[in-house]
Amino acid sequence: MTLEKLFANFDNYIPLDEEEREDLSKRLAERKVKRRQFILQEGDVCKHYTFVAEGCFKKFHVDKKGTEHNLQFIAENDWIMEIDSFYNEKPSRVFIEALEPSVILQITKPDLIELFMSNPKFNRNFRVIIENRFVELENRVLQAISSTAEERYLTFLNQYPKLSQRLPNTQIASYLGITPEFLSKIRKEISKR
Amino acid sequence: MTLEKLFANFDNYIPLDEEEREDLSKRLAERKVKRRQFILQEGDVCKHYTFVAEGCFKKFHVDKKGTEHNLQFIAENDWIMEIDSFYNEKPSRVFIEALEPSVILQITKPDLIELFMSNPKFNRNFRVIIENRFVELENRVLQAISSTAEERYLTFLNQYPKLSQRLPNTQIASYLGITPEFLSKIRKEISKR
DNA sequence: AAATGCCCTTAAGATAGTTTAAGAGTAAAT
DNA sequence: ATTTACTCTTAAACTATCTTAAGGGCATTT
Numbered sequence: 001m002t003l004e005k006l007f008a009n010f011d012n013y014i015p016l017d018e019e020e021r022e023d024l025s026k027r028l029a030e031r032k033v034k035r036r037q038f039i040l041q042e043g044d045v046c047k048h049y050t051f052v053a054e055g056c057f058k059k060f061h062v063d064k065k066g067t068e069h070n071l072q073f074i075a076e077n078d079w080i081m082e083i084d085s086f087y088n089e090k091p092s093r094v095f096i097e098a099l100e101p102s103v104i105l106q107i108t109k110p111d112l113i114e115l116f117m118s119n120p121k122f123n124r125n126f127r128v129i130i131e132n133r134f135v136e137l138e139n140r141v142l143q144a145i146s147s148t149a150e151e152r153y154l155t156f157l158n159q160y161p162k163l164s165q166r167l168p169n170t171q172i173a174s175y176l177g178i179t180p181e182f183l184s185k186i187r188k189e190i191s192k193r
Numbered sequence: 194m195t196l197e198k199l200f201a202n203f204d205n206y207i208p209l210d211e212e213e214r215e216d217l218s219k220r221l222a223e224r225k226v227k228r229r230q231f232i233l234q235e236g237d238v239c240k241h242y243t244f245v246a247e248g249c250f251k252k253f254h255v256d257k258k259g260t261e262h263n264l265q266f267i268a269e270n271d272w273i274m275e276i277d278s279f280y281n282e283k284p285s286r287v288f289i290e291a292l293e294p295s296v297i298l299q300i301t302k303p304d305l306i307e308l309f310m311s312n313p314k315f316n317r318n319f320r321v322i323i324e325n326r327f328v329e330l331e332n333r334v335l336q337a338i339s340s341t342a343e344e345r346y347l348t349f350l351n352q353y354p355k356l357s358q359r360l361p362n363t364q365i366a367s368y369l370g371i372t373p374e375f376l377s378k379i380r381k382e383i384s385k386r
Numbered sequence: 387a388a389a390t391g392c393c394c395t396t397a398a399g400a401t402a403g404t405t406t407a408a409g410a411g412t413a414a415a416t
Numbered sequence: 417a418t419t420t421a422c423t424c425t426t427a428a429a430c431t432a433t434c435t436t437a438a439g440g441g442c443a444t445t446t
Binding site for chain 3: 421422423425430431434436437439441444445
């Protein structure tokens with residue numbers, strides 16, 4: 001069931017044949033995660049690439065004042081990766097925490113590298129995963145340097161219509177880089193029209 | 194001379210042997226670019242991965258009002274890539290323009306794919322290039338949603354000390370997501386201390 | 387040498403976003 | 417069932433940033 005979702009996800013890129021599915025699935029570990037549970041904490045080295053089969057996570061940084069800043073939401077059918085920590089084995093500067101009860105599939109670095117070596121298709125598929133996230137990030141930088149908070153909020157609603165209904169506005173505000181109070185004001189303005 | 198710089202760049206990742214250098218260099222085209230010349234325009238499909246051997250470029254977006262927003266500066270010893278346009282052959286939404294007279298090395302997509310197929314080392318090296326840029330981008334998003342303009346400016350000075358002396362402040366302001374007037378004010382504040 | 391264009395700065399007034407405080411509503415914990 | 421914690425909203429005062437306008441300094445073009 002859970003694996004099926006992952007295979008279906010790869011079907012969007014380069015689909016895997018029976019043998020490749022075997023190779024992949026025997027290297028994956030399934031985990032259930034409770035709401036508010038962390039799968040990565042600041043200072044730890046990220047040991048896994050993680051596929052979200054069900055649920056939703058946030059990736060965030062905590063500044064010196066103790067304020068959280070949400071870098072990304074990752075919901076079902078998407079990958080969680082903390083690239084710098086994972087590949088370079090550096091301590092992570094972010095936390096990754098479940099916002100809902102979730103089910104994930106995880107693969108370790110040695111296993112992933114084996115897959116890369118054994119079959120270029122994996123290399124390609126995982127490159128595409130990074131590329132997609134890359135495009136998302138560049139768009140976010142562009143928005144951040146060129147748009148007002150209201151524009152960013154409307155873009156978010158547009159881009160993640162389902163997510164925006166599942167997430168509390170406090171979390172969305174933290175993602176947009178504004179205070180919850182100001183988001184509230186924006187929402188009021190919008191609803192007036 | 195120009196090729197040497199590229200090889201030296203790869204030495205930071207997984208160094209290439211003689212044969213691999215051959216394979217790579219016969220697929221590269223060297224180009225001289227004048228100041229203010231574009232190597233990619235909005236609407237065009239990005240046909241190359243580009244290594245900057247000398248000089249400096251800016252990658253920017255132009256909004257509906259005609260205002261430019263700098264997404265990135267790319268100086269010597271770094272790679273220019275417009276991933277979405279290059280891999281998915283979509284029209285680019287950004288321009289890439291030389292800020293100084295420059296020398297670049299370019300490789301086309303078919304040639305790059307051939308390299309990927311022929312030797313996993315290339316795959317790995319180009320993955321690392323993306324990863325590095327990726328980390329840079331995540332840091333930028335974090336800064337954008339969590340820091341004031343002054344903090345972002347100080348981080349920029351710190352992170353790109355040489356660049357910050359070569360670039361006009363108007364360009365830096367566009368990168369930071371503020372107006373040149375406000376950057377001027379910030380600089381005055383800082384120098385008072 | 388004059389003219390043009392680009393860059394940097396200053397300042398006043400406007401707008402966008404934060405802070406603090408408070409209250410009401412809802413979900414979670416005991 | 418009650419308490420506790422979290423979320424959303426409002427408003428007033430404050431701070432960060434933008435807009436407009438203007439002037440001076442270089443460098444490049446004519």
